Amino acid sequence: MNNMGIPIPSLRRLLAYYRHLKSASQKGLEFLSSGDLALAAGTTPEQVRKDFSFLPSQGRSRVGYPTQKFAEIIEDYLGLMNDKEAVLVGAGNLGRALALYPGFEQVGLRIVVLFDNDPEKIGNKVGDLQVLPVDALPSLVERMLIRIGIITTTADAAQAVADAMVAGGIKAIWNFSTLRPKVPDDVMVRNMDLSSELIVLSHYIRSLGAQEPPKSLDDDLDRLEQAS
């Protein structure tokens, strides 16, 4: 027994159940029975139910355990969720600037790898970070349990990149492209549309101009002359 109040063998089996639930969910299987899980972990259906009783939330239905939901519950319970590391796709001007910015570490975010589809960029380094081919993204984020993805590609590529991120298990996307990608309900996207922010600022400046007629350079020079 450890200080979480769960026997060590149960913890080990939970990891085996997690892997099996996750792979079943990726294959499109919505439910697994305790018999299926018992087989995968080399135990009995009774032991599976006992191990699952340690989890904070339940929700087994008559057809079995919902694969995606239970994979997430176990992921959370075992602390497998990686909420500190992020991947970035699009090693161009903005991507490189973000990857080199040291301030993210202070708020607990670390970009660990960059992806691109340009053969000229793949294999290069940005600071200490490697640029990998974008095809490797889903399997790498899945293996490293990374949950945060940053998109700095051009808009035409952003939906395919978001899809690849979601396929790998990314749950939070920081999107700098002008496209607003469509994602499943359980994925959060923050769209950082820098150009539209700029339009808000220029609109404000123009609204000031409407209240106060613009001063000409001649007016300014006259005032300076009078003051001297």
Ligand SMILES: NC(=O)c1ccc[n+]([C@@H]2O[C@H](COP(=O)([O-])OP(=O)(O)OC[C@H]3O[C@@H](n4cnc5c(N)ncnc54)[C@H](O)[C@@H]3O)[C@@H](O)[C@H]2O)c1
């Ligand atoms: N640079 C800025 O200051 C700025 C400001 C506002 C908005 N943005 C937005 O940020 C995005 C990036 O801008 P940028 O100036 O860095 O562009 P960029 O062209 O320098 O970089 C884009 C990168 O994405 C890569 N890419 C394209 N398709 C890809 C794909 N399918 N998979 C992987 N990588 C792919 C390209 O090879 C390139 O390295 C754009 O959508 C742009 O509108 C940039």
